[in-house]
Amino acid sequence: SGPATVSPTGSPTGADQARMAQSGAHLTNAQGTRLPDTDHSLKAGPRGPVLLQDHHLREKIMHFDHERIPERVVHARGAGAHGVFQSYGTAASVTKAGFLAPDVETPVFVRFSTVVGSRGSADTVRDTRGFATKFYTSEGVFDLVGNNIPVFFIQDAIKFPDVVHAAKPHPDREIPQAQSAHDTFWDFVSLHTEATHHTIFFMGDRGIPRSYRMMEGFGVHTFRLVNAEGRTTLVKFHWKPKLGVHSLVWDEAQLLNGNDPDFHRRDLADAIEAGAYPQWELGIQTFPDTPDQTFEGIDLLDPTNIVPEELAPVQPIGLMTLNRNPSNFFAETEQVAFHVGHLVPGIDVTDDPLLAGRLFSYLDTQITRLGGPNFPQLPINRPHAPVNDMLRDGMHQTAVHRGVAPYQPNSLDGGCPFTAGADMGAFVETPVTVPEGRKVREAPESFSDHFSQPRRFWLSMSPVEREHIIGAYVFELGKCYEEAIRVRTLQVLANIDPELCSRVADGLGLPAPEPTVPLADVEPSPALSQIGGTWPVD
Numbered sequence: 001s002g003p004a005t006v007s008p009t010g011s012p013t014g015a016d017q018a019r020m021a022q023s024g025a026h027l028t029n030a031q032g033t034r035l036p037d038t039d040h041s042l043k044a045g046p047r048g049p050v051l052l053q054d055h056h057l058r059e060k061i062m063h064f065d066h067e068r069i070p071e072r073v074v075h076a077r078g079a080g081a082h083g084v085f086q087s088y089g090t091a092a093s094v095t096k097a098g099f100l101a102p103d104v105e106t107p108v109f110v111r112f113s114t115v116v117g118s119r120g121s122a123d124t125v126r127d128t129r130g131f132a133t134k135f136y137t138s139e140g141v142f143d144l145v146g147n148n149i150p151v152f153f154i155q156d157a158i159k160f161p162d163v164v165h166a167a168k169p170h171p172d173r174e175i176p177q178a179q180s181a182h183d184t185f186w187d188f189v190s191l192h193t194e195a196t197h198h199t200i201f202f203m204g205d206r207g208i209p210r211s212y213r214m215m216e217g218f219g220v221h222t223f224r225l226v227n228a229e230g231r232t233t234l235v236k237f238h239w240k241p242k243l244g245v246h247s248l249v250w251d252e253a254q255l256l257n258g259n260d261p262d263f264h265r266r267d268l269a270d271a272i273e274a275g276a277y278p279q280w281e282l283g284i285q286t287f288p289d290t291p292d293q294t295f296e297g298i299d300l301l302d303p304t305n306i307v308p309e310e311l312a313p314v315q316p317i318g319l320m321t322l323n324r325n326p327s328n329f330f331a332e333t334e335q336v337a338f339h340v341g342h343l344v345p346g347i348d349v350t351d352d353p354l355l356a357g358r359l360f361s362y363l364d365t366q367i368t369r370l371g372g373p374n375f376p377q378l379p380i381n382r383p384h385a386p387v388n389d390m391l392r393d394g395m396h397q398t399a400v401h402r403g404v405a406p407y408q409p410n411s412l413d414g415g416c417p418f419t420a421g422a423d424m425g426a427f428v429e430t431p432v433t434v435p436e437g438r439k440v441r442e443a444p445e446s447f448s449d450h451f452s453q454p455r456r457f458w459l460s461m462s463p464v465e466r467e468h469i470i471g472a473y474v475f476e477l478g479k480c481y482e483e484a485i486r487v488r489t490l491q492v493l494a495n496i497d498p499e500l501c502s503r504v505a506d507g508l509g510l511p512a513p514e515p516t517v518p519l520a521d522v523e524p525s526p527a528l529s530q531i532g533g534t535w536p537v538d
């Protein structure tokens with residue numbers, strides 16, 4: 001096809017390089033005109049009024065006035081790093097994704113984050129952590145936008161505004177600024193019991209990681225891999241840190257929040273600068289792609305579920321090494337735009353209703369956050385594959401498109417023939433059969449058990465981890481103003497385990513209720529414990 005665009009990945013002109021380098025023999029204005037002085041406004045005499053005609057003052061202050069962009073609506077606080085992903089080739093039989101073929105090296109950018117706090121909040125709060133990875137593959141960008149906890153609070157994206165409104169600071173006083181004890185959060189999770197599994201996870205030690213370098217990462221949803229023959233396999237993605245999983249204890253976390261609110265970002269940057277490059281193995285749990293999309297009775301489309309590693313072992317498929325710090329926080333860590341819809345041939349989504357909403361939400365929010373639709377042209381977001389799209393114009397357009405025919409089909413610019421049925425290395429949606437049924441607003445019956453998996457989590461913990469969980473519930477609930485919320489949460493805990501409930505009730509000085517559902521008969525999963533787990537990886 002003819003060259004339809006000037007690639008936005010083209011190298012900068014000399015003038016651009018000088019501007020980026022912030023160096024040179026002369027200071028200039030934004031138009032490249034040399035400045036004699038940038039310390040004084042133009043005045044009618046040294047003690048006289050400042051003149052409106054001072055165009056340098058106007059430019060300098062105008063630019064400063066617009067330096068801030070909106071922070072992310074969630075995951076506002078984060079730290080990023082560049083690195084490389086080395087594929088083992090062990091996934092080649094289940095996916096045709098080129099970057100997972102044997103011995104392929106792919107550049108990556110990772111952003112770790114807290115979820116609830118604002119950009120200036122502290123690092124070591126009790127919260128879920130984001131773990132988002134951008135793979136710049138030769139077939140286009142693939143983003144794995146995960147968390148350090150393998151389950152989520154909600155089963156349907158339509159509840160996302162509710163859970164985030166409940167977790168964010170109270171609308172009246174804007175307290176607390178980060179995730180920790182408050183009435184709205186506990187009000188929501190005690191009423192909306194599908195949140196129980198995620199809640200007990202982050203009341204555990206994973207809610208206060210020792211370091212980003214020592215966290216697991218999870219894709220959470222079930223994804224669908226497609227191999228060269230078109231055969232599909234359902235998978236869950238796992239990142240396993242070479243350093244093992246480690247956490248702070250609550251007192252350490254509290255002290256660090258005061259002494260060094262930048263503890264996690266400092267730790268990551270210092271380690272990389274010192275050459276102690278953090279590494280994670282990427283692994284997959286694989287499940288047959290059966291029509292009911294369940295495995296051992298577990299609904300794979302319910303993102304509040306895990307599949308225990310003892311039932312489906314995590315199989316390593318590659319190694320990620322983070323080896324370079326960003327040189328500019330704003331340009332890289334702040335402007336990076338992840339999206340679960342950034343997929344490459346061989347990796348597809350499933351009908352998980354939470355994932356469906358995410359497929360809409362990320363691009364939508366980035367239009368506001370990054371000022372229009374052209375954020376894929378920002379250096380950190382540019383694919384490392386040729387771009388030949390028909391997207392044109394818009395706010396912050398920086399490409400100078402050539403040609404006269406930004407439409408398909410066309411005969412003027414050479415066109416791009418689409419040949420039906422040909423394997424063009426394109427991303428093709430898997431032609432899965434969609435179940436027939438009535439159009440309804442309801443969840444399947446298989447989404448209704450909210451307590452068996454939290455019970456499995458509790459039973460999998462070592463004694464010291466159980467003490468931490470009890471202490472966390474007592475601390476957090478002890479800070480709620482409304483007793484009714486504490487009482488309702490104790491009912492949730494009674495449905496997980498009577499000992500957990502009575503110990504928390506004792507700590508709060510309240511009676512322990514009886515369970516309202518039969519206690520599930522589940523086996524523990526030792527891999528969930530940081531002490532009894534499968535560490536280290538080697």
Ligand code: HEM
Nearest residue numbers: 072075111130131132146147152157160220357358361365
């Ligand atoms: C941001 C993970 C569910 C909307 C993020 C980030 C991560 C993440 C890691 C930060 C990305 C970065 O570092 O820039 C997850 C996971 C989810 C989940 C693992 C569930 C399994 C949802 C849902 C929605 C949503 C259900 C909405 C329907 C957003 C938005 C942002 C965000 C709007 C901000 C993005 C930006 O400003 O660039 N999420 N999320 N997320 N997420 Fe999610």
